Amino acid sequence: MNVKRILSQAALSAALLWAGVANAAVYQFSVSGDYTAQWQLDSSVIPDVVGPGEGFTLWDVDGFPDAFFGLADVSFFSEAIGGGVEIFDFYGDTVLLSTDGPQLYTGTEENPVFKLGTFFLTEYLGTGTYTLTIKDLSAVATPVPEPETYGMLLGGLGLMGVMLRRRRQG
Numbered sequence: 001m002n003v004k005r006i007l008s009q010a011a012l013s014a015a016l017l018w019a020g021v022a023n024a025a026v027y028q029f030s031v032s033g034d035y036t037a038q039w040q041l042d043s044s045v046i047p048d049v050v051g052p053g054e055g056f057t058l059w060d061v062d063g064f065p066d067a068f069f070g071l072a073d074v075s076f077f078s079e080a081i082g083g084g085v086e087i088f089d090f091y092g093d094t095v096l097l098s099t100d101g102p103q104l105y106t107g108t109e110e111n112p113v114f115k116l117g118t119f120f121l122t123e124y125l126g127t128g129t130y131t132l133t134i135k136d137l138s139a140v141a142t143p144v145p146e147p148e149t150y151g152m153l154l155g156g157l158g159l160m161g162v163m164l165r166r167r168r169q170g
Contacts, residue, residue, distance in 0.1 A: 039063030068092035
């Protein structure tokens with residue numbers, strides 16, 4: 001096998017690794033207190049229902065074992081109407097959680113960006129208290145090598161190829 005072929009294959013492999021598809025972050029939502037639930041959402045969601053100035057709703061969010069089919073509609077409310085979140089089991093026609101609290105997103109209702117951190121919520125028209133934690137799961141994932149790492153890999157392979165070629169010639 002010639003050195004030129006080895007180097008071109010290595011370069012192609014490195015280029016494919018470097019040109020991987022960029023993924024949005026995955027956020028973990030965890031509610032604890034008088035109600036517990038845990039679900040994940042993409043960091044760049046597209047709302048199913050938008051109430052300008054009021055909030056937005058995401059339909060059929062997975063991760064609610066107490067909901068019919070394990071799916072629930074999750075609504076996030078703006079500060080203008082009391083903030084907080086509501087979890088509604090559409091298929092079972094049951095409100096699982098309805099809270100007041102801080103607005104959990106920035107940006108517009110059409111293009112929301114979730115806030116990360118821990119938030120304290122109170123039951124809407126009730127006495128329950130809850131803690132919602134939103135964290136970025138990609139922040140704790142295995143680090144992805146920087147482009148410089150691939151450059152060093154290619155450089156090392158090139159040097160090995162040159163040494164192999166000299167050894168064969170000598």
